[in-house]
Amino acid sequence: xxxxxxxxxxxxxxxxxxxxxxxxxxxxxxxxxxxxxxxxxxxxxxxxxxxxxxxxxxxxxxxxxxxxxxxxxxxxxxxxxxxxxxxxxxxxxxxxxxxxxxxxxxxxxxxxxxxxxxxxx
Numbered sequence: 001x002x003x004x005x006x007x008x009x010x011x012x013x014x015x016x017x018x019x020x021x022x023x024x025x026x027x028x029x030x031x032x033x034x035x036x037x038x039x040x041x042x043x044x045x046x047x048x049x050x051x052x053x054x055x056x057x058x059x060x061x062x063x064x065x066x067x068x069x070x071x072x073x074x075x076x077x078x079x080x081x082x083x084x085x086x087x088x089x090x091x092x093x094x095x096x097x098x099x100x101x102x103x104x105x106x107x108x109x110x111x112x113x114x115x116x117x118x119x120x121x
Contacts, residue, residue, distance in 0.1 A: 048064070063112075089109050103116060
């Protein structure tokens with residue numbers, strides 16, 4: 001099977017939709033409101049849909065990996081955003097080294113786990 005994929009956009013939910021929208025805008029994504037139930041958030045060629053929907057088991061098991069060019073710079077910028085003060089339910093976990101590369105982690109206000117990683121060259 002040959003794939004001519006143009007993009008891939010996961011759908012994620014939000015416990016507090018408006019709070020999550022603000023979080024992702026602060027994280028540097030550009031929001032396009034599609035209707036009062038869903039927005040698409042983009043940065044470069046990467047995008048995802050945020051829904052006004054919350055299913056705890058779904059959210060608690062959602063993980064998204066984004067490859068970044070410099071995980072050290074990304075971690076520094078993440079910590080400077082003071083997310084844990086502005087969004088008390090968020091969690092940041094520092095850079096971890098692994099056999100494949102390095103990554104840091106952010107739990108969004110709903111609990112979605114984002115991996116920001118850099119592969120070894």
